[in-house]
Amino acid sequence: AAGLRQMRLALRRADCLVERSHIPLSGRNPALQEALGIRPHVLVLNKMDLADPRRQPVSAGPGQGRAGGSRVVSQAAWAQGDSPVPVPLQVVPMVARLVADGPRYHRAESSEHNILVIGVPNVGKSSLINSLRRLHLKKGKATAVGGEPGVTKAVLSRIQVCEKPLMYLVDTPGVLPPRLGDVETGMKLALCGAIRDHLVGEDVMADYLLYTLNKQQQFGYVRRYGLGQACDHIEPLLKHVALAQGRTQKVKVLTGTGNVNMTMLNYPAAAYEFLRDFRAGRLGRVTLD
Numbered sequence: 001a002a003g004l005r006q007m008r009l010a011l012r013r014a015d016c017l018v019e020r021s022h023i024p025l026s027g028r029n030p031a032l033q034e035a036l037g038i039r040p041h042v043l044v045l046n047k048m049d050l051a052d053p054r055r056q057p058v059s060a061g062p063g064q065g066r067a068g069g070s071r072v073v074s075q076a077a078w079a080q081g082d083s084p085v086p087v088p089l090q091v092v093p094m095v096a097r098l099v100a101d102g103p104r105y106h107r108a109e110s111s112e113h114n115i116l117v118i119g120v121p122n123v124g125k126s127s128l129i130n131s132l133r134r135l136h137l138k139k140g141k142a143t144a145v146g147g148e149p150g151v152t153k154a155v156l157s158r159i160q161v162c163e164k165p166l167m168y169l170v171d172t173p174g175v176l177p178p179r180l181g182d183v184e185t186g187m188k189l190a191l192c193g194a195i196r197d198h199l200v201g202e203d204v205m206a207d208y209l210l211y212t213l214n215k216q217q218q219f220g221y222v223r224r225y226g227l228g229q230a231c232d233h234i235e236p237l238l239k240h241v242a243l244a245q246g247r248t249q250k251v252k253v254l255t256g257t258g259n260v261n262m263t264m265l266n267y268p269a270a271a272y273e274f275l276r277d278f279r280a281g282r283l284g285r286v287t288l289d
Contacts, residue, residue, distance in 0.1 A: 007032075007118065007172050014116040015099045016040040018091065018169070020123040022047050022192040025289040026185045029120050031177050039116075040098035043072045044087060046124055047192075052216070055287040071098065088131045096165050112166040114158065121174025122193045129169050132161035188288045193279065197272070206271035207234040209278055212288065220284030224277060234271075242270040 011017075017039050021027040024045055071094055099113055117125045133139045137160065158168035176194065180186040187208045190200045197205065210231065213221060219230050221237070225244060231237040241247065242265040249266040252259050277283050 007116065007175070010116055010170055010172070011039070013114050014039055014170070015113050016042065016095050016115050018042045018044060018095065018115055018117045018128070020044045020046060020117070020119040020125050020128060022123055022194070023188055023287075023289045026188040027120060027123065027192060027194070027289075029175055029177050030181075032118050032175065040095070040102050041071075042091065042094055042098065044091070044128065045072065046087070050281045050285055052218070052285045052287040055216075088128070088135045091128070091132065092136060092162050092165075092167060095167070112168060115167060115169045116172065117169055118172055119174060120176055120189065120194045123174065125174070126171050129159055129161060129171055132169065133159070136162040191275070191278065191288065197275065202268050202271035202275060203234070203238075206238065206274045209275065210234050210237060213283065213286065216286065218284050218286050220282075221274075221277075224283055235267075238267045238270040238274065239265060241273055242266055245270070245273060247273065 019028070019032070019041065021043065022045075024043075095113065095115055117129060119125050158170055161167055161169050174194065176189070180189070186195065187200070187205065189195050190197065190205050191209060191212075210221075213219070214230060214232070221227070222230055225237070225240055227237070227240060247266040247269040248263050249269075251262055251264050253262050254260075278286070
């Protein structure tokens, strides 16, 4: 709630919104959508190199415009001729065009561009700002980044990312809706790292991941772990992963003759390994939405 209040205040001074997302539908906070109709908007879809090219949504295609002065940019940038165009090279000119084409009201006399970067937790908002600074200003990172959600705690001061045009970006904390629409949306967000693993449970997430892979007939995990065939249940898969990678733990068992130390398979560690392989693309290219 505090994060949303801060962002609404910052929105008054914003000329454009840049939204980052791992997944184009489930990865967007409906509470943030209220603001998108009143400011130009760029949606940056990252991790597209890990998405199934056969199932990429139409909205993620090159140059797909949307109503209300919106544009979509994919991290696996489309090619111009034979050379791919990196996202940082696309964002600044695209934002400049959107701002120039739209009304700026009380900011009409200002030559600078104020851009608000929004999105759910852990989608790379801070990384995008740092990339733009390196590309356009040849300067180091200005905001902290991390592999877990919750690194950015508050709406920060403006960070210059470009000189011509003069452009400032404001990093914001990732915000999830107070209530998720359904369990499946929550599971997709957790698989992409927007929700901390331990809050959902690695075993539960691994079970949903296996269900998703089988449903989409993505059997890269069979090859990855040397299985004879696809698994319908998560337990035999985690057992195989734990045995193959030596994921064990020592536990103390109380018996009638005293305590006995036993070595058991570490299923949570195996589940975490399964999730990590998925996030790194080692199980193949998968699209959740």
